[in-house]
Amino acid sequence: MTDRTDDRRHEGERPALSHAVYGISVASELTDIPVQTLRLWERQGLLAPQRSKGGTRRFSADDITLIRRIAALVADGVNLAGVARILDLRDANEALRDNNKALQEDNDILRSAAGYDFEERQSVHSQRARTDGTRNRARQTG
């Protein structure tokens, strides 16, 4: 054993998923996507790998996963514009889900703070439909 103490013998160690460490050629080998295609996809807005100080692309494990998802869509015949829109829709859905969750939590807090008992209510929609119908009927008779 010489003093090559910087040899990496911890084979289980892996960079964090968001840690951008792979050069474009490594990303290409890992995904079986040609280097030029990766560059094209980035220009189309499908990818946004980090850049090193020198300006070269640095891909993270998350980027590799994204590349595989894009490749799957392309293999299904989706063109690049379609892929971009599908990815945007996914992001929008996540945002909507998060927002909805936050609203529900706010609602829970407000409900308990107000002291109302909504145990009988089955859903927002059935409740609203019932009250609207009652109001309309009252207006017609009166």
Place this chain on the structure above:
DNA sequence: ATTCTTACA
């Protein structure tokens, strides 16, 4: 040696 952008056919 590799990667990057730009440009040209």
Place this chain on the structure above:
DNA sequence: TGTAAGGA
């Protein structure tokens, strides 16, 4: 779309 030039 592919390839070559030229810089980092």
